[in-house]
Amino acid sequence: MNAFHFPWLLASITVAMGGAAWVRQQQDTAxxxxxAVISAIVVLLLVCAAExxxxxxxxxxxxVAVDPLSRWLGWxxxxxxxxxxxxxxxxxxxxxxxxxxxxxxxxxxxxxxRTLVSEAIVLATxxxxxxxLIAALLIGGILPTWLELRSRINFGSGQxxxxxxxxxxxxxxxxxxxxAFAETASMGMGMWCVATAILIRxxxxxxxxxxxxxxxxxxxxxxxxxxxPMVSAYALIRMVVPVAPDWFLHGFGVLAMFxxxxxxxxxxxxxxxxRLFCYLLMSHSALVCVGLGSRNAIxxxxxxxxxxxxxxxxxxxxxxxxxxxxxxxxxxxxxLHGGYEHTPQLAVCFLLTGLGSVGFPGTLGFVxxxxxxxxxxxxxxxxxxxxxxxxxxxxxxVVQAYFTLFTGRHHVSMLNLRMRVRERIAILVLAALLLIxxxxxxxxxxxxxxxxxxxxxxxxxxxx
Amino acid sequence: MFDLTDWICLLVAxxxxxxxxWLGLCSLLDRVPSERAMxxxxxxxxxxxxxxLLTLAVVMWSGSMPRLTLALGHWLSLPHYDFTVKxxxxxxxxxxxxxxxxLCITVGAFALRYMHREPGYNRFFVMYAMFMxxxxxxxxxxxxxxxxxxxxxxxxxxxLLVSFFHERAAPVYNGLRIWSVYRASDAALLxxxxxxxxxxxxxxxxxxxxxxxxxHGHTPLTDVHATIVGLLFLVAxxxxxxxxPFSGWLPRAMEGPTxxxxxxxxxxxxHLGAFLLLRAGPIVQRSPWxxxxxxxxxxxxAVHAMLTGRxxxxxxxxxxxASLTQVGIIVVEIGLGLRWVALVxxxxxxxxxxxxxxxxxxxxxxxxQLENALGTHLHDHLDSPRHARVSPVNAWLYRLxxxxxxxxxxxxLYVVEPLLNxxxxxxxxxxxxxxxxxxxRQHRARDIAPTEIDTV
Numbered sequence: 071m072n073a074f075h076f077p078w079l080l081a082s083i084t085v086a087m088g089g090a091a092w093v094r095q096q097q098d099t100a101x102x103x104x105x106a107v108i109s110a111i112v113v114l115l116l117v118c119a120a121e122x123x124x125x126x127x128x129x130x131x132x133x134v135a136v137d138p139l140s141r142w143l144g145w146x147x148x149x150x151x152x153x154x155x156x157x158x159x160x161x162x163x164x165x166x167x168x169x170x171x172x173x174x175x176x177x178x179x180x181x182x183x184r185t186l187v188s189e190a191i192v193l194a195t196x197x198x199x200x201x202x203l204i205a206a207l208l209i210g211g212i213l214p215t216w217l218e219l220r221s222r223i224n225f226g227s228g229q230x231x232x233x234x235x236x237x238x239x240x241x242x243x244x245x246x247x248x249x250a251f252a253e254t255a256s257m258g259m260g261m262w263c264v265a266t267a268i269l270i271r272x273x274x275x276x277x278x279x280x281x282x283x284x285x286x287x288x289x290x291x292x293x294x295x296x297x298x299p300m301v302s303a304y305a306l307i308r309m310v311v312p313v314a315p316d317w318f319l320h321g322f323g324v325l326a327m328f329x330x331x332x333x334x335x336x337x338x339x340x341x342x343x344x345r346l347f348c349y350l351l352m353s354h355s356a357l358v359c360v361g362l363g364s365r366n367a368i369x370x371x372x373x374x375x376x377x378x379x380x381x382x383x384x385x386x387x388x389x390x391x392x393x394x395x396x397x398x399x400x401x402x403x404x405x406l407h408g409g410y411e412h413t414p415q416l417a418v419c420f421l422l423t424g425l426g427s428v429g430f431p432g433t434l435g436f437v438x439x440x441x442x443x444x445x446x447x448x449x450x451x452x453x454x455x456x457x458x459x460x461x462x463x464x465x466x467x468v469v470q471a472y473f474t475l476f477t478g479r480h481h482v483s484m485l486n487l488r489m490r491v492r493e494r495i496a497i498l499v500l501a502a503l504l505l506i507x508x509x510x511x512x513x514x515x516x517x518x519x520x521x522x523x524x525x526x527x528x529x530x531x532x533x534x
Numbered sequence: 535m536f537d538l539t540d541w542i543c544l545l546v547a548x549x550x551x552x553x554x555x556w557l558g559l560c561s562l563l564d565r566v567p568s569e570r571a572m573x574x575x576x577x578x579x580x581x582x583x584x585x586x587l588l589t590l591a592v593v594m595w596s597g598s599m600p601r602l603t604l605a606l607g608h609w610l611s612l613p614h615y616d617f618t619v620k621x622x623x624x625x626x627x628x629x630x631x632x633x634x635x636x637l638c639i640t641v642g643a644f645a646l647r648y649m650h651r652e653p654g655y656n657r658f659f660v661m662y663a664m665f666m667x668x669x670x671x672x673x674x675x676x677x678x679x680x681x682x683x684x685x686x687x688x689x690x691x692x693x694l695l696v697s698f699f700h701e702r703a704a705p706v707y708n709g710l711r712i713w714s715v716y717r718a719s720d721a722a723l724l725x726x727x728x729x730x731x732x733x734x735x736x737x738x739x740x741x742x743x744x745x746x747x748x749x750h751g752h753t754p755l756t757d758v759h760a761t762i763v764g765l766l767f768l769v770a771x772x773x774x775x776x777x778x779p780f781s782g783w784l785p786r787a788m789e790g791p792t793x794x795x796x797x798x799x800x801x802x803x804x805h806l807g808a809f810l811l812l813r814a815g816p817i818v819q820r821s822p823w824x825x826x827x828x829x830x831x832x833x834x835x836a837v838h839a840m841l842t843g844r845x846x847x848x849x850x851x852x853x854x855x856a857s858l859t860q861v862g863i864i865v866v867e868i869g870l871g872l873r874w875v876a877l878v879x880x881x882x883x884x885x886x887x888x889x890x891x892x893x894x895x896x897x898x899x900x901x902x903q904l905e906n907a908l909g910t911h912l913h914d915h916l917d918s919p920r921h922a923r924v925s926p927v928n929a930w931l932y933r934l935x936x937x938x939x940x941x942x943x944x945x946x947l948y949v950v951e952p953l954l955n956x957x958x959x960x961x962x963x964x965x966x967x968x969x970x971x972x973x974x975r976q977h978r979a980r981d982i983a984p985t986e987i988d989t990v
Contacts, residue, residue, distance in 0.1 A: 232972035279968050335957040368615050406703055411653065415564040422562070430690070431683035437610060440679065444615065447728045455725060462721040469693065469713050477700035489564070501562060511610055519612050 072132040077139040078120030079148040079197045082113045082162070086190035089113070093183040103169075106182035110166040113189065117158040124150045133524065137197070148197045153307065153374075153521040156514075157196045160378055161299045163499075164385050165189035168291045171389050171496035173396035179222065180289040184214040188295045195301045201252075201309045205245045205264070208271060208305055212238050215296045218288055230287020237280035241270040257313060264309050265322070271302035272359060273352050275329040285348040290392040293348075298381050298388070300355050306362055312528050316365060320450070323363035327456040329356035334463035338470065343391050343401035346471055350387070353464055354380035354427060360457060361442050369445025370522040375515060376438030379426070379507065383435055386423030386500040387468075389493075390416055394475060397487050403471065406478020412487040417476040419489075419497045424468035426504040429461050434507035437515060539593060542586045543604040546631065547621060547670050549583030550638075554663035557656070566656045573646045576659060580642055584635045591628060600625060600747030603676060603740070620676030622739060626748040626812055626877065630673045633881055637797050637888055638666050644892060645793035654698060658791065661698070665691040665794075669802055673809065678727040678737035681813075685723055685774070685806070689716035692803055695794040696787050708786035714950075715783050719773020723810075726766035733759050743816045749873040751816040764817050764824030767810060768831065775807025775861050777835040781842075782942030784858055788850040792895050795850060801884045801891075804857055808880055811868045819871055829869030836862030838939050845935035849894045857887050 089109020096102035127135040137148035150158070165185060172180050188211065195207040216238065219231040248263030266277075273281040285293045311319065333353035340346040358380065361373015393416060395401055398409075410417050422433075429439030439461055447454030489497070507514055536544070553575055560567055567575070594602060601624035610617035623631075645662065649655050664687055671684025693716065697709025731737050734754060744751035753760060771777065776784040787799040798804075811818060811828060818824050836859050843855030860883045867876040893900070905912055924932070937943070 229968065229972040233968050236971055279964055279971070282964070283968055332960070335953070336961060339954055339957045339961055368612065371612065406706060408701060410700060415562070418561050425690070431686050436683070440610075440617070441612075441615070443724065443728050444731055447732050451732075454728060458721050458724050458728070462717045465717050466710075466714050470710055473697065473700075473706045473710050477697060478703045478706045480701045494564075498562070512608070515610055515612065 072127050073136050073138040074123045077137050078116050078123060079137040080139045082116035083190050083194050085109060085116060086113050086186050086193060090183040090186035093186060099177050102182055106169045106186060109186055110169045114162040114166050117162045120150060121155055121159055124155050147200050147203055149199055152524040154196050156517060158193060160381060161192045161196055164298055165295060167385060167496045168295055170492050172291050173393055175396050176289060180291045181218060184218060185295055188214045192299050192301055196304055199308060202249055204305050204308055205249055209242050209245060211301065215288065215292055218292045227287035230283040233283040234280045237270055241267045261310060261313055268302045268306050268310065272355055274325055274356060275332050278352060281352055282345050282348045285344045290388055294385060294388045297351055298385050300358060300377060300381065303358055303362060303377060307525055311525060319363045323360050323453055326356045326359035326363055327453050330360060330460040331456055334460045337467035338463060341403050343403055346403060346467060347388055347391055350464060350467060351384050353460055354384060357457060357460060360446060360453060364446060364449050366445040366449040367522050368441055369449055371515065371519045372438050372441030372445050374518040374521055376442055379434035379438045382500055382503055383423045383427035386497055387427060389496060390420040390423065393493055401475060403474050407475050408477060408479035409481035410476045412481060412483050415489050419501065421472050422501055428465040428468055432508050433504045436508055437511040540604055542590050543602060543621060543623060545586035546583055546590060547674055549579045550663060550666040550670055553579035554667045557660045557663050561656060561660055569655055572659050576642050580639050584639060587631060587635055617679055618677055618738060619680055621674040622676035624748045627673050629877060629881055630809060633884055634669050634802055637801050641793045641797040648793055658698060661691045661695045665798060672806060676739055678730055682723055682727050686720055688803060688806060689720060692798055695798060696790045698790050705789040708789045711786055712783045715773050715780050719770045722766045723770035726763050729763055749815055753816040753820050755817065755820065757821055760817050760820035761823050764821050765827060767814050768827055771807030771810045772831060775804050776858055777831050778838050779941050779945060781838060781858060782938060784854045785851040788854055795891055799854060801888045804861055805880055805884060808861060808864045808868065812873055812876060815873050825869050829866050832862045832865030832869055841931060841935045842938050845932055849897050853890055853894060
């Protein structure tokens, strides 16, 4: 282990929390927005600096770089290694894009301060290697979302709040029990409890019913900030994978594959755009778990790559739905809406991000999907075939949503519905990342492969 | 280092790719170029590409080079995994690419005027360029992964072109239908690609199909592996070429603008399945089961399309089924191992059919011109008393043909609907569960309203 040249990680978390306090102090929405965006940009710069610093330290042959301040405390809790080095900029970028591109008409419902708090918790979780602390942060991460649901109870989020609370209560109880069992040296029971919590938090079937309810009840930005970074996948790698036996991970992979197929099928029959998006997201996060549950380095690399690609693509997809909602209200899929001629760029971005998520050639998703399928077939052929069919169904769902939301009739509008500047910036950044990553994926894949080998090395160390 | 021939090869594939990237980027940035600028870009790209292609053909012919390989390096390289980008110019790819360029130039010139002042002028040419790139990549692919990438691009551009007039509902539903069929066939191709990678450790055609010039070649796969992969290729080809039981998408594809119908569904797109089977010839011939299945499917398709085409009432659908009849015969030829015959048949058929499709919009005009010249009305032979009485068998066949063999209805009733019903049932159960969990009694109205897509 070696230390960073500066406490980047602690600084980024502190800036995010401080930014939330700063935003809270602002009376004016416009000023609060500027404060939130500035804070998020600083956080992103700090984590990017941490990434660069880690690369410098890595060249010296160091696998884990520790935050100096946390080291001085005597407990090196914040650290970067091959696994989480790219995840931090990814999570910070998602939060920044959500804040930059939040529609103005939704500002009253979408809490900027809570989003920054969420970001701080996510960053802390992703930079933490200590299982007990990860569990505590997972529990803490639930709070901002729960608070938003509670604040919207007068706007019809009652059902969502109750379902969310019920599932999260079980999740928290499982984490606490898991910690307690691990302390009493009953490692097997502890692993089962933590795995149950992760299954719930990741939204794998049959523990997933809170996800559609959350997407219906909360603002789309909050729901995305809670689900898209997939922190539970990180918890899975840090807390379960090193101690889990092969049969357990295989079973986990089968369950994840079933979830991917089930959610892809469910996306086809949804009558509300948010629910469709939610099932697409579930299907992709399950595909990531298929890779993580695999004992094959290629599949694991594919899963880690898919984590980034589907997160970026689906954030873009979710943002376009959010913007469309800001223009037209809640989007039903029971009829064709039309309107391509008013929002051509939005339609193009919707299709691009949607196809990017399902692994269309030329996008980053293609790389992840290709590696995932190939690695899964090597490890368990049936799982590989399931991944292919899930991707096929997701592709149909994306294009069906595109046709339903943008085509089919002539839409009359007296207002200018074209994309605003900040919306363009957000979506073009995502599109550029997806396309450039898709055309030149080698360096990213090497980094993910190194992360995969690190995970295997950790497993071997635990086994010893 | 690249030599001059490599640069020429690169230009052949790069010209349409550059056109697509430029037009696509303009659309993404919402900076639509003028019609004049787009027309110039199309002419320059196709001009450069075709000159390069002709030069390459002369070089290959004069140097007696049966095949050229352009390795563009490792797109992705990991221990135990390698994704090489490689283009293959051989006696199969070259005629097909020459044909594709010729048709794209013809149709491009036609479309520049035909689509003049259409609201979706830019969109059409983006899709047109994407289609060209897809066809180039598919035809020139030197590895199965590259072929798959091109295959997907062709599928997406085709579905979006069918729904080109998207302010109406029918083209949109047809586009979605075609996309669904393509996704199913793409899944089969992807599984085949992955299995090939798994069994032989590479997706390189040099290894999988041998280094001998086309049509000779030998596959290292075992009989069982060749049978499985061959059947998956057949499913992929059936989806893309509209073979039985996927033929239902073909008349639906005619909703698109005439230039796209001509070049894509009448000419290139519908023959891509046959091209895939030609490319995978050594695998098809390795397993007698696959060869027999290819022949049988081709024969069934030819008979079905011949019958159905006779009952069509619009010119584009009649031409589409006429195309399909020929494609069926080409597939039979491939199954019989007559690969040169199949290639020549394919090229001849594409040329004739494109001409017919491009003339289709002026059919009525031609007829009126003929009648004016003759000074009398032309009579349809169906009006004659000989056809007034129809035997029961003929009536049954006519009904069968009119309903297009009930293929679409069967797929909907026995495959799509049961699958969707399972998920609808799961959706209802989930809603009951969350309602129960939250103690609520009523469902929201939007949860239970039927969708327009469901109704259709």
